Amino acid sequence: MQQSSPPLDNIAELLETGDPQAVSDILANAHPADIADALEQLNPDQRPIVWEMVPHAQTGEVLAELGEEVFKDLASDLENEDLIDSIKLLDIDDIADLVPDLEEELLADVLSAVDPQTRDSLGEVLSYPEDSAGGLMNVDATVVRDDVTLEVVLRFLRQRGSLPQQTDSIYMVDRANVLTGILPIERLITSPIEDTALTHRLENPVIFSSLDDQETVAKAFADYDLVSAPVISEEGRLLGRITIDDVVDVIREQAEHDIMATAGLKNEADVFAPVAKTSRNRAVWLGVNLITALLGSWVIGQFEGSIQQLVALAVLMPIVASMGGNAGTQTLTVMIRGMSTGTISSVNLKNVLKKEAMVGVLNGLLWAVVIAVIATLWYKNVELGLVIACAMVANLVMGAIAGVFIPVLLQRLDIDPALAGGVALTTVTDVVGYFAVLGLATWFLL
Amino acid sequence: MQQSSPPLDNIAELLETGDPQAVSDILANAHPADIADALEQLNPDQRPIVWEMVPHAQTGEVLAELGEEVFKDLASDLENEDLIDSIKLLDIDDIADLVPDLEEELLADVLSAVDPQTRDSLGEVLSYPEDSAGGLMNVDATVVRDDVTLEVVLRFLRQRGSLPQQTDSIYMVDRANVLTGILPIERLITSPIEDTALTHRLENPVIFSSLDDQETVAKAFADYDLVSAPVISEEGRLLGRITIDDVVDVIREQAEHDIMATAGLKNEADVFAPVAKTSRNRAVWLGVNLITALLGSWVIGQFEGSIQQLVALAVLMPIVASMGGNAGTQTLTVMIRGMSTGTISSVNLKNVLKKEAMVGVLNGLLWAVVIAVIATLWYKNVELGLVIACAMVANLVMGAIAGVFIPVLLQRLDIDPALAGGVALTTVTDVVGYFAVLGLATWFLL
Numbered sequence: 001m002q003q004s005s006p007p008l009d010n011i012a013e014l015l016e017t018g019d020p021q022a023v024s025d026i027l028a029n030a031h032p033a034d035i036a037d038a039l040e041q042l043n044p045d046q047r048p049i050v051w052e053m054v055p056h057a058q059t060g061e062v063l064a065e066l067g068e069e070v071f072k073d074l075a076s077d078l079e080n081e082d083l084i085d086s087i088k089l090l091d092i093d094d095i096a097d098l099v100p101d102l103e104e105e106l107l108a109d110v111l112s113a114v115d116p117q118t119r120d121s122l123g124e125v126l127s128y129p130e131d132s133a134g135g136l137m138n139v140d141a142t143v144v145r146d147d148v149t150l151e152v153v154l155r156f157l158r159q160r161g162s163l164p165q166q167t168d169s170i171y172m173v174d175r176a177n178v179l180t181g182i183l184p185i186e187r188l189i190t191s192p193i194e195d196t197a198l199t200h201r202l203e204n205p206v207i208f209s210s211l212d213d214q215e216t217v218a219k220a221f222a223d224y225d226l227v228s229a230p231v232i233s234e235e236g237r238l239l240g241r242i243t244i245d246d247v248v249d250v251i252r253e254q255a256e257h258d259i260m261a262t263a264g265l266k267n268e269a270d271v272f273a274p275v276a277k278t279s280r281n282r283a284v285w286l287g288v289n290l291i292t293a294l295l296g297s298w299v300i301g302q303f304e305g306s307i308q309q310l311v312a313l314a315v316l317m318p319i320v321a322s323m324g325g326n327a328g329t330q331t332l333t334v335m336i337r338g339m340s341t342g343t344i345s346s347v348n349l350k351n352v353l354k355k356e357a358m359v360g361v362l363n364g365l366l367w368a369v370v371i372a373v374i375a376t377l378w379y380k381n382v383e384l385g386l387v388i389a390c391a392m393v394a395n396l397v398m399g400a401i402a403g404v405f406i407p408v409l410l411q412r413l414d415i416d417p418a419l420a421g422g423v424a425l426t427t428v429t430d431v432v433g434y435f436a437v438l439g440l441a442t443w444f445l446l
Numbered sequence: 447m448q449q450s451s452p453p454l455d456n457i458a459e460l461l462e463t464g465d466p467q468a469v470s471d472i473l474a475n476a477h478p479a480d481i482a483d484a485l486e487q488l489n490p491d492q493r494p495i496v497w498e499m500v501p502h503a504q505t506g507e508v509l510a511e512l513g514e515e516v517f518k519d520l521a522s523d524l525e526n527e528d529l530i531d532s533i534k535l536l537d538i539d540d541i542a543d544l545v546p547d548l549e550e551e552l553l554a555d556v557l558s559a560v561d562p563q564t565r566d567s568l569g570e571v572l573s574y575p576e577d578s579a580g581g582l583m584n585v586d587a588t589v590v591r592d593d594v595t596l597e598v599v600l601r602f603l604r605q606r607g608s609l610p611q612q613t614d615s616i617y618m619v620d621r622a623n624v625l626t627g628i629l630p631i632e633r634l635i636t637s638p639i640e641d642t643a644l645t646h647r648l649e650n651p652v653i654f655s656s657l658d659d660q661e662t663v664a665k666a667f668a669d670y671d672l673v674s675a676p677v678i679s680e681e682g683r684l685l686g687r688i689t690i691d692d693v694v695d696v697i698r699e700q701a702e703h704d705i706m707a708t709a710g711l712k713n714e715a716d717v718f719a720p721v722a723k724t725s726r727n728r729a730v731w732l733g734v735n736l737i738t739a740l741l742g743s744w745v746i747g748q749f750e751g752s753i754q755q756l757v758a759l760a761v762l763m764p765i766v767a768s769m770g771g772n773a774g775t776q777t778l779t780v781m782i783r784g785m786s787t788g789t790i791s792s793v794n795l796k797n798v799l800k801k802e803a804m805v806g807v808l809n810g811l812l813w814a815v816v817i818a819v820i821a822t823l824w825y826k827n828v829e830l831g832l833v834i835a836c837a838m839v840a841n842l843v844m845g846a847i848a849g850v851f852i853p854v855l856l857q858r859l860d861i862d863p864a865l866a867g868g869v870a871l872t873t874v875t876d877v878v879g880y881f882a883v884l885g886l887a888t889w890f891l892l
Binding site for chain 2: 001002009012029031033034037040041042043065067154157158160161162163165166167168185186188189190191192193204206207208209212216217220221222223224225227232244245247248249251252254255256258259260262263264265271272275276278279282283285286287289290293294296297300301304307308311312314315316318319321322323326327329330332333334336337338341342343344345347348351352355358359362363366367370371374378430
């Protein structure tokens, strides 16, 4: 990739070798997103020093690009005036994004610092849930009346002298501000200028209602290759527009969530949070895991006599539990992903279950044979091998079934499957795995 | 969300109730992406039936939107001529995306069916790795000479009558086709028309080299809020352009990969693959897990005598292994995510290690106390409680250290950390967990 601005990787080094002027020079030409990346990678105590060197025109954009945890940390080190000066010049949707991370007092100061029109628009955007189309939109739509010709639109735009970023279409409204059409810029500049704007409006436009959730928005942008789309009220009035750059952030955050949640972690917050906070956040998750692990141990505890008679059981049972957990996690991962992308729904759930169960049986049989041979050779005990083999098949099938039903069940209970699915699944496969090995051995071997 | 086209959810139902006309009607007005979604959700044997009803003008786009597995499945059911007719009208980059999934013979037929110019362009795109900027680009850039005025550009565009999708800028080249500037459409329509195009070119444009990898491209699009960007050769010649819709697909695929890989699964392929293929794919992963589980069992096997003397060890050791695995997975997840988004790099790796180790110590101590109390009460044995507690601290710290180093090591070895990290980590925490519990018990209790 080529870009004329210099790299920011060596800022930390330049600071340590005592060359602040070089850092200033680099920051002067850098993109806000790159400055934000560089700040995040610095030690917390270096951040305020570098922040002071960020050109004033960029400070707002840099704040908007920072992760929540680093933003809060940095904000606590700065004068409130500094912060407000930086924030008040941002786009409405960027300010709205920062609001949840601002202390109440500071928020009040920001609101009184912005101009009245911005304050009203901000109030509008903040009145919608953060993860709705309304919370995602900006209020910078370019609007014309729907009875004009392309020539008039073009003249209007040239008078304005500039357009908001990511403007690929002009919105047409009637006197009541009801959206009546979307005019793609592409048609504006390739069609005869004497045509009316309405003639060239989009057929089948995608239009969001303010309360559509952001998953719907993201899927529509991805499916229909949108760059921007309008948001309207229940009465059809134009409220604002959503742009692809914000949708890309939503898609990245969703992915981040799905990945982090499986380990019981919150979004990126975790990387830059202080030790105490991170420990506290993660402790909860480990506590839940301890309880589920104790459940497994309790099952083992019921068969202490059997283990004492045949220690091989203690050696082999973790294998069955682990294989069931792994097979089940594969099914679970396919399910969670399929449910969140919409490829798996109630329409084809039965097929998925049938398939996953079959895969469980096949892989169960395969690895049952392998483990039976290993156990028989290891302990010179064919019956032991058979018991472990049966337990293996049972646990892999159980893993598949649990992998299908657990996420469905959790979703019905309104619990995030990405967060709780893994724990729930391994609890099932641990308990069933231990019980199958120890139970079968107790009944048939001892 | 509002859209005038009807929903496709009930296609399967309509087919079963024998109302093919209703299905046809729905498909006639549907977006190709929605048709592709609907096809994916159908039973494999229903797909060819519905495919026949897709309006001919849409078939290419629908194929381009299908996942690899469903595409291959459907393609095998269709006449080659049908397929070629559908494919040959697609954009170059969409054809290029399908190429890896086509049988060799069919590919030859497609290449001979397209017009010579398309064939040349396709050859160009296919000559770059699939995951490079060159492989991602399309060849539909709108180009003007760099010595013209805005008025000339506007006249040229109006004569063309249309622009490729996602065109937010016009590229300027010299006589040798070397890229000399990027003219945003926004400036074209808001600046005085007598100005030269060069006056209004972008400062600091982002330009990709054909061999940039797609992660670099995706990060730049997300960071700099791009809609499209040019791709050039080493000599600076304009080769094509990358558009945000393809980048969104890359971002979604990356996320999909990161999520699926942790369970040893390939991208979405898995959901729709036949049972035999899925079983085979997953069996490899389960085999790897079996080997690592056997390693843990081997460690346990070394202490059979100790377990026979004190069965409580068999009951409690899985808890220590499991807690270490969970704590380590949290660190691992943060590391993998941070490395793939660039927030963790060699610059701050030392800080991350220090922090994660501290978190491991703190949470280790916390849960050590809890498990010590539980073990002591359960078995009325304070020494046992102490041994388990020490093992817990050791394994949580080990999990943190392994969680930091394993992904770094894997990356140096050019092994995908998302794929192999989890197995490697739990192998470490299982082995260390079992060894700590059984070893400490053997030396201090028995």
